[in-house]
Amino acid sequence: MTTVTQGGPPDLSGKNLSLRRAAANRAATIGIGLCVLIAAFPLILVAYQVVVRGGSAIGLDFLTEEIARNYRTAGGGMGPAIVGTLLITGMAALIAIPIGVLGAVYLNEYGKDRPLAKFIRTMADVMTGVPSIVMGLFIYVAYVLVIGERTGFGGALALACLMLPIVIRSTEEMLRLVPDELRQASAALGARKWRTTLSVVLPTASSGITSGSLLAVARAAGETAPIIVTVGLTYLYRPDLFAGQNTTLAAQIYRNATQPFEASQERAWGAALVLIAIVFLFTILSRIISARFAIDRR
Amino acid sequence: MPDGPSGAPGAGGVFGRSANETGVSILTATAPPETSEDLDLGGDSRARGADRSFRGLVTLAGLMVLVILALILVTTTLRAMPALRDEGLWGFITGTRWAPNEDIFGTFPMLYGTLVTSLIGMIVAVPVSIGIALFITEIAHRRVRKYIVTVVDLLATIPSVVFGLVGVLVVVPFITDWYQGFARLVDPIPVLSSIFDESNTGRNYFTAGLVLAIMTIPIITSIAREVFDTVPETDKQAAYALGATRWEMIRGAVLPHSFGGLVGASMLGLGRAMGETIAVALVIGGSFHISANMFDTGNTMAAVIAQQWGESTGLHTDALVGIGVVLFAITIIINFVARWVVRRAETKMRGAHS
Numbered sequence: 001m002t003t004v005t006q007g008g009p010p011d012l013s014g015k016n017l018s019l020r021r022a023a024a025n026r027a028a029t030i031g032i033g034l035c036v037l038i039a040a041f042p043l044i045l046v047a048y049q050v051v052v053r054g055g056s057a058i059g060l061d062f063l064t065e066e067i068a069r070n071y072r073t074a075g076g077g078m079g080p081a082i083v084g085t086l087l088i089t090g091m092a093a094l095i096a097i098p099i100g101v102l103g104a105v106y107l108n109e110y111g112k113d114r115p116l117a118k119f120i121r122t123m124a125d126v127m128t129g130v131p132s133i134v135m136g137l138f139i140y141v142a143y144v145l146v147i148g149e150r151t152g153f154g155g156a157l158a159l160a161c162l163m164l165p166i167v168i169r170s171t172e173e174m175l176r177l178v179p180d181e182l183r184q185a186s187a188a189l190g191a192r193k194w195r196t197t198l199s200v201v202l203p204t205a206s207s208g209i210t211s212g213s214l215l216a217v218a219r220a221a222g223e224t225a226p227i228i229v230t231v232g233l234t235y236l237y238r239p240d241l242f243a244g245q246n247t248t249l250a251a252q253i254y255r256n257a258t259q260p261f262e263a264s265q266e267r268a269w270g271a272a273l274v275l276i277a278i279v280f281l282f283t284i285l286s287r288i289i290s291a292r293f294a295i296d297r298r
Numbered sequence: 299m300p301d302g303p304s305g306a307p308g309a310g311g312v313f314g315r316s317a318n319e320t321g322v323s324i325l326t327a328t329a330p331p332e333t334s335e336d337l338d339l340g341g342d343s344r345a346r347g348a349d350r351s352f353r354g355l356v357t358l359a360g361l362m363v364l365v366i367l368a369l370i371l372v373t374t375t376l377r378a379m380p381a382l383r384d385e386g387l388w389g390f391i392t393g394t395r396w397a398p399n400e401d402i403f404g405t406f407p408m409l410y411g412t413l414v415t416s417l418i419g420m421i422v423a424v425p426v427s428i429g430i431a432l433f434i435t436e437i438a439h440r441r442v443r444k445y446i447v448t449v450v451d452l453l454a455t456i457p458s459v460v461f462g463l464v465g466v467l468v469v470v471p472f473i474t475d476w477y478q479g480f481a482r483l484v485d486p487i488p489v490l491s492s493i494f495d496e497s498n499t500g501r502n503y504f505t506a507g508l509v510l511a512i513m514t515i516p517i518i519t520s521i522a523r524e525v526f527d528t529v530p531e532t533d534k535q536a537a538y539a540l541g542a543t544r545w546e547m548i549r550g551a552v553l554p555h556s557f558g559g560l561v562g563a564s565m566l567g568l569g570r571a572m573g574e575t576i577a578v579a580l581v582i583g584g585s586f587h588i589s590a591n592m593f594d595t596g597n598t599m600a601a602v603i604a605q606q607w608g609e610s611t612g613l614h615t616d617a618l619v620g621i622g623v624v625l626f627a628i629t630i631i632i633n634f635v636a637r638w639v640v641r642r643a644e645t646k647m648r649g650a651h652s
Contacts, residue, residue: 021543028545032437035429036446039519042512043453046464102359110353111360122637124363129566129633130370130626131573133600137622138370141377161366168363192345194352222457225575225604250459254576254604257463265467272460283455 054273057266063274067235067252071264078252078271080237085248085278088152088231089221091241092159097213099160100167101202107168108175109197121172127165135161136226143230150232152246158226163216170212174205211290218282222275224250249275370626378620381613390620396586396602398610403617405624407586411503411596412625415578416571418507418592423514423571424564430515431522436548454516462580465509470500470581477504477593497593501583504592509577514567521566521640525559526552528644558643565636569629575600599625 017025061077068076103120111117139158144150178201186196202209232245233255249271256268382390385403393404430450434443477497484490529552537547553560583595584605597605603618610618 017543021546025543025545028548029437032429032433035426036433036449038426039430039453039512039515040449042461043449043456045468046456046460049464049468050460099359099362102356103362106356106360110356117360120360120363122634123367125637126630126633127363127367129569129573129629129636130367131575131600131629133573133575133603134370134374134622134626134629137374137603137619141619142369142373145377164366165363168360192349194349197352218455222455222459224457224459225600228604229607250457250576253459253463254580257459257466257580268463268467272463275457276460279455279457283451 050269050272050276053266053269054271057270058273062270066237067247068263068267069235071256071259072261074263074266076267078249078267078274080234081247081249081252081271082274082278083237083239084152084231084234084246085221085250085275087239087241088155088227088246088248089159089217091153091156092163092220093213093217095156095160096163096167096216100164100213100216101171101209103164103168104171104175105197105202107172109193109201121169124165124168128169130162131225132158132162132223133225133229136229139226139230149243150230150245151243152231152238152241154230155227155246155248156241158230159220159223162223162226163213163220166216166219167213170215171205171209174208174212175201177208178204207289207292211286214282214286214289218279218286221282222250222279224248224254227251228254249278371623374619374623374626378616378623381617381620382623384613384617390617391624394588398606398614398617401613403613403620405599405617405621407588408597408599408602408621409624410588411506411582412572412598412600414503414592414596415506415510415582415598416568418504419510419514419571420564420568422508422511423518423567424560426511427515427518427563427567428522428560430519431526432548432552434519434523435526436544436552450516450519453512454520458513458574458577459580461509461513462577465505465577465581466501469508470505472500473505474498474500477502481593492590493592495591495593497591497595499583499595501581501595502593503582503589503596506578506582506596506598507592509581510571510574513574513577514571517570518563518567521563522556522560525556525563525640525643528559529555556643558646559640562636562638562640562643565632565639569632569636572598572632573600573625573629575604579604 063077063082064079065075065077067078067080068074103124107117107121111120135158139154139161143157144154182200182204183196186200187193191199227248228251231247231251233251234245234247238244238246253268253271253275256264256271259265381403384401385393390403390405391409392406393402394406395402395404396407430446434446438446477494477500481491481494481496484494533551533555534547537551542550578598579601582597582601584597584601585595586597587594589596599621603621606614606618
C-alpha cells in the first residue's frame with residue numbers, strides 16, 4: 001500500500017542494510033584483503049633480506065672467483081656455481097624442451113581425445129607433482145650409479161625430468177590457441193600434416209611456447225634437492241658436464257646456510273641474490289615474450 | 299625439426315629471433331615457398347613415409363612421460379629393495395627407530411613429521427589462498443588485479459632454498475621468543491599446552507609448516523582462481539538481484555559452486571607440501587622422534603634424504619631411496635585423486651550451465 005504513494009525507484013544504495021549484514025560484509029572484505037597482505041609480506045621480507053644481505057656480500061670478485069674451501073674464512077666467490085647453474089639448466093632445457101614440444105604436438109595434433117592422449121595428459125599433470133628430490137633419486141639410481149660418477153649431466157637429466165611435464169602442458173595450451181583456419185589453409189595448399197605442424201602451427205605458437213619454456217627453466221634453475229643428490233660438489237670451474245662433479249648456486253646456498261659461521265652465511269646470501277637475479281631474468285623474459293604473444297592472438 | 303621453439307635453450311640470442319619469427323609467421327606461413335615437389339598432392343610413398351615417421355616421433359615424445367614415470371617406480375624400488383627387505387615394507391613405514399649405524403630403518407617419525415608439517419601448512423595456506431583468489435576474482439579492480447597476480451606469481455618463482463635461507467637465518471632467531479611466549483600463554487589450557495609446549499629452538503614443525511604454507515599459496519591460489527572463474531556470472535547477478543551483499547553473494551553463489559574444485563586445489567597444495575625438501579630441511583631441526591609438541595624439532599621424509607645423502611653409504615643409501623619410493627607413491631596418489639576431483643568438479647559445473 002505505502003509503496004504506491006512513495007513512488008520513485010527502490011533504494012539500492014545499501015544504506016538500509018541491517019547493521020549485522022553490513023558488518024559481516026565489511027569484515028569479510030577486510031579479511032580477504034588481509035590474505036593478500038599475508039602473501040605479500042613474505043615476498044617483501046625475502047626480497048628485502050636477500051637484496052640487503054646479499055648486496056653487501058657481492059662484488060666482481062664474488063661473481064668470478066672460485067669457491068672457498070673453508071667455511072670459516074671469508075673470501076672466494078661463486079664463479080663455478082654460476083657457470084654450473086647456467087650450464088646444467090641450459091643442458092636440461094636442451095633435453096626437455098624438444099621432447100616436451102614434440103610431446104605436446106602429439107597431444108594436440110594427433111592424440112586429441114584418444115584414450116592414450118588423455119592418459120598421457122593426466123600423467124603429465126601427475127608428473128608435475130612428483131617431488132624434485134624423487135627425480136634426483138631416480139637419476140641417481142638410473143644414471144649416476146650406471147656410469148659410476150656424479151656429473152653435471154646427471155643434474156641436467158634430473159632437471160629435464162622436472163621440466164618435461166611443465167613444457168608439455170604449457171606448449172599444448174599454446175597449440176590449442178592456434179586457429180584451425182591456419183591448419184586448413186596450409187592443408188589446402190597441399191602441405192602434409194608434418195609440414196603444416198612444423199612450418200605453420202609451431203611458428204605461430206612459438207612465442208607462447210618460448211615463454212612457457214622459459215618459466216620452466218626459471219623453476220629448474222632454483223632447484224636444489226635433485227642437484228645435491230646427483231651433481232656432487234666442486235670448488236673449481238668445471239665446464240665439462242660429462243666428467244667430474246659440479247655445483248650450482250642453489251646447492252651452494254644450501255651448503256653454506258647449514259653452517260654456523262659468519263663467512264659462509266655471507267656467501268649464502270650473496271649466492272641467493274645472484275640466483276634470484278637469474279631466476280627473475282628468465283621470468284621477466286618470459287613475461288615480455290608472452291605479452292607479445294597476446295598481440296598475435298588478436 | 300622445428301628450429302625456433304625446440305632449439306631454444308638458455309641462450310639469449312635465440313629468444314629475440316623466435317619472437318621476430320612469430321611477427322611474420324602468420325603472413326608467410328600460410329603461403330610458404332613450396333617447391334613443385336611439395337605441391338604434389340598424390341600421396342607418393344616418400345611423402346607418406348615422412349608423415350608416418352613424424353607421427354611416430356611425436357608419439358614417442360608423448361610416451362616419454364609414461365616411460366619416465368614407470369622408470370622412476372621400477373628403478374628406485376629395485377634399488378631400495380635391500381633396505382625394504384631388511385625391515386619389511388610394513389616395518390619400514392611403521393618402525394619408529396631410525397638408526398643407520400645399526401641398520402635400523404624405521405621411517406615413521408619422518409612420515410609423522412611430513413604429515414604434521416604439511417597439515418600446518420594447509421591450515422594456514424588454504425584459507426589465505428582462497429582469500430587471495432576471491433580478492434582477485436570478486437573484489438579487486440581490474441587494474442589492481444594485475445599487481446596481485448604478479449605478487450603471487452613472484453612468490454612462486456622464489457626458489458625453495460631461498461625461503462629456507464631466510465627461514466633459518468632471519469625468521470628462526472626472531473620467532474623463537476614468540477614461540478616461548480605463546481607456550482607460556484597456553485600453559486594452563488590442557489590440550490593446547492601439550493601441542494604448543496616450551497621449546498628452546500625456532501627450528502621446529504611449526505616453522506616448517508609456515509614455510510610450507512608460503513610455498514603452497516601460489517599453487518592453491520592459481521587453481522582456486524580457475525575454479526572461481528567457472529562460477530557463472532548469472533548466478534552472481536542473481537544473488538545480487540536478491541539483495542545480497544558481496545559477502546553473501548560469495549557465500550551463497552561462489553563458494554558452494556566451487557567446493558569440489560577447492561578441495562582438489564588444497565590436495566594439490568598438500569602434495570606439493572609433502573614433497574618439499576630443501577626449505578624444510580633447513581628449518582625443521584633434524585631429530586628423529588615423534589612429538590605432539592609443534593614447537594619441537596623433527597624431520598620429514600624429503601628433508602631427511604637431503605640431510606643424510608652426503609654421508610650415507612650402502613644400506614643407508616638404499617633406505618633413503620626407499621623413503622623416496624614411499625614419498626613418490628604418496629604424492630602420486632594424492633595428485634591423481636586431486637586432479638580427478640578438480641576435473642570432475644569442472645565438468646559437473648560445465649554440464650550444469652551449458
